[in-house]
Amino acid sequence: MNDETPDHSFPTAGSVFGSPDTSPGFMFWKTFLNWQRELNTRLAPFNLTQPQFSVLALTGWLTRFGDEITQQQIADFAAMDRMHVSLLVRRLLEQGEIERKRNQSDQRVWCISLTDHGRDLLARTLPVVEAFDVEFFQASKEHNGLFKPLIAD
Numbered sequence: 001m002n003d004e005t006p007d008h009s010f011p012t013a014g015s016v017f018g019s020p021d022t023s024p025g026f027m028f029w030k031t032f033l034n035w036q037r038e039l040n041t042r043l044a045p046f047n048l049t050q051p052q053f054s055v056l057a058l059t060g061w062l063t064r065f066g067d068e069i070t071q072q073q074i075a076d077f078a079a080m081d082r083m084h085v086s087l088l089v090r091r092l093l094e095q096g097e098i099e100r101k102r103n104q105s106d107q108r109v110w111c112i113s114l115t116d117h118g119r120d121l122l123a124r125t126l127p128v129v130e131a132f133d134v135e136f137f138q139a140s141k142e143h144n145g146l147f148k149p150l151i152a153d
Contacts, residue, residue, distance in 0.1 A: 043125060043129070051088055052092060054080075055074060055088045056098070056114070056122055059114055059118070062074065063113050068111040071085050071110070071112060074089075096118075097115060097118035097121055098112055099112075100112055
């Protein structure tokens with residue numbers, strides 16, 4: 001089927017958008033995927049992906065005052081699926097970037113923290129990610145305004 005012959009089985013009659021490219025949700029999703037793909041490229045030299053970096057950075061942030069945190073707390077804070085967080089934590093454990101220890105008050109619970117290697121990796125990657133965010137979202141602000149409410153002038 002081509003663009004000239006509409007597929008009448010697709011329920012376009014109920015859509016307020018003329019095409020996916022005019023849907024804010026679809027455009028947000030495409031923008032997110034572009035952001036994630038480019039960030040993954042920049043994190044590749046550090047052997048990290050964007051989701052792995054996020055768990056690493058959140059672990060650093062949530063433990064910055066010496067608090068013990070769990071995988072569930074990371075998942076809750078990031079609004080991520082706990083199974084996805086579990087896979088990311090496993091990968092970071094294998095790489096030696098985070099460690100797990102039993103909770104002192106409840107031996108059934110595992111707590112997550114950065115290793116020295118993880119702290120060093122975070123210190124090296126955080127400037128890369130933040131510089132990319134400024135670059136990407138400034139361009140987004142100038143071109144389509146999708147993130148304009150999120151970016152300070």
